[in-house]
Amino acid sequence: MVSRTGNNALQMLGGSRRRVLGVLREARRPIDVQEVVQRVGLHANTVRFHLDGLVEAGLAKRGAEDRTRPGRPRTTYAAAVLDDPSDQRGYRLLANMLTGYVATEVKDPAAAARRTGRDWGRYLAGRPTPAQNLDAHGATEQVVRRLADVGFAPEAVEHDGATQVLMRHCPFLETAERHSNVVCSLHLGLMQGMLAETGAPVHTDRLEPFVEPSLCIAYLAMDGTGKHDD
Template identity: 55%
Template sequence: MSEQTLHDPTDPPTVGESRAHVLDVLRATPEAVGVREIAEQTGLHSNTARFHLDTLVKDGLAERSTEGRGRPGRPRTVYRAAASSSQVPAGRRSYQLLAQMLTGLVTEALPQPGQAAVNAGEAWGRYLADTPSPTQRIDTEEAIRRLTQVLADVGFAPGAVQDQPDPVIPLRHCPFREIAEEHRDVVCSLHLGLMRGALKEVRAPLGVDRLEPFVEPSLCLAHLTPAEQHRADRTA
């Protein structure tokens, strides 16, 4: 087994645009702040802001604590930027190895690992999507915008939508590429479910028909279709 498989790269963690914005807000705020404040200052959905904050904590770029009990109500979880990288415990990280082990476990232990991954992905897609108000009607353009925002927030690099004749979203970066190459059924199914869940949460007039992985070494294609056709195809 290669050294790269056993340990994650030792380079500083890559911070995407939305996560970098969250980190900038933390660094500019002298006191620890909660998820709601970060969401308000960045314009992100609260669940997306929490996702980025917890990832920054995992990467050693932020610190998480529970607010003191001097205030009424349930104590809040609050965040602040890490004072310096020297406060991050030394030692290698092995999340890539952990991901390999867990996806292997899913593949071995579940009778239908691909469908289980789709279901889990849908739950996370609903969680990360920016839910519209009950009276707001989401058209195709807005639905695609919200979906690409979710994809960008979790580390994909969605490109401009192609029409041929149904919309196709090119994904030019897979944040789990190394794991997906070995466990495509689980990881790509998870991503398919993520997109389906996000579109369902925003009550989109379209769904994700299929995900075409690795049509090029760094390119996957998400094929969208009108929601009525998508439901009919899945129940046929």
């Protein structure tokens, strides 16, 4: 189980280290350095550096493979368990019940989820002080930090002159697979609310779910208003 110190360390992770942690979580089994290298595309020495940092922070565990053949067993790494499994089952059940209700009983569940996400996004973002003037880059960094707080392993990247937020390790993956119109719309609204609250000239109106089995992408664009309509 990850301690309070480990949770604080999670909030401070850089983009590359979040990606490495996301790979460990997605694997759901101990894996070695080379498998991490293949999945993240970083140099082996860089991956080892990040893995050692995750172990020191209590976010990953180091072990050795079970080996029946002669030779030295490879070092393996696995993500540390964040919460007690019984707690996870309880929250997962609650999430499935609530999203199922919204999906079947609410008129236009995607729009309702976006509105709820925006309200909570504004709350989570925290309004800047009058002297604080965030630009698009600063607002994007703040959104990435808040998404990490929620449980994602996010990373902002530039692609074809535009900014994308790669959202790995969805904390509600199983629920999103069943009710993506609700969960993904909620996450889109969450980001919209965060960006609107910063007052920065950037917004997002598009989140592409499941580009890969464990990757969704939000697309950011420059905008002078920060306002959004259903």
